[in-house]
Amino acid sequence: MAAVDAVIFDIGNVLIEWQPERYYDRVIGEARRREMFAAVDLHAMNDKVDLGGPFRETIYAMADATPSFRDEIRMWHDHWIELATPVIDHSVALLRALRAKGAPVFALTNFGIESFDYAETQYPFLGEFDRRYISGHMKVIKPDPEIYRMVEEDCGVAPDRLLFTDDRSDNIDVARERGWQAHLFEGPEGWAKRLVEEGLLSKAEAGL
Structure with missing residues (x-):
């Protein structure tokens, strides 16, 4: 891998x-x-x-x-x-831990333009990504393969070197079809373990 x-x-x-x-x-x-x-x-x-x-x-x-x-x-x-509440605090901690280690962290989300702008005023961590791919601006939503292609084209990272987490299996399936590494999110602890397995965080950094 x-x-x-x-x-x-x-x-x-x-x-x-x-x-x-x-x-x-x-x-x-x-x-x-x-x-x-x-x-x-x-x-x-x-x-x-x-x-x-x-x-x-x-x-x-x-x-x-x-x-x-x-x-x-x-x-x-x-x-x-x-x-759109509450915040999943452990996931936010993982986002911040990855960025503290210097790992590029992106968002890929089905979200409206104005609703995202409003959410960012309530949840400041939404401004902490290195790149944000917001469907409302892109005019396409997951799991349409086009939104994944647009991410690949913009970020310039090879598909097999991207690790994506999403709570919907249909969104994960399309990412995998495009060659992305992917993790079906069923809770922050499982995601934390995956990040440790990938060598991106230590157990302590991942809150495990």
């Missing part, structure tokens, strides 16, 4: 928990949430934002088109940071 020249983090459910259903269960109750998610494809709506669509307008348009859930859908915008 090739040495790793750059480490790439997904953000949602790797550095910040992204569980909109959990927010809605707390605020409107599980039964109402299930009814809404069955009636409205909110994740497809969010994909439009991640593809570069305007944050507020995209969500409010869906809300206006669905009067029975208008107020609840608007919460996706109005209370967005409450959907």
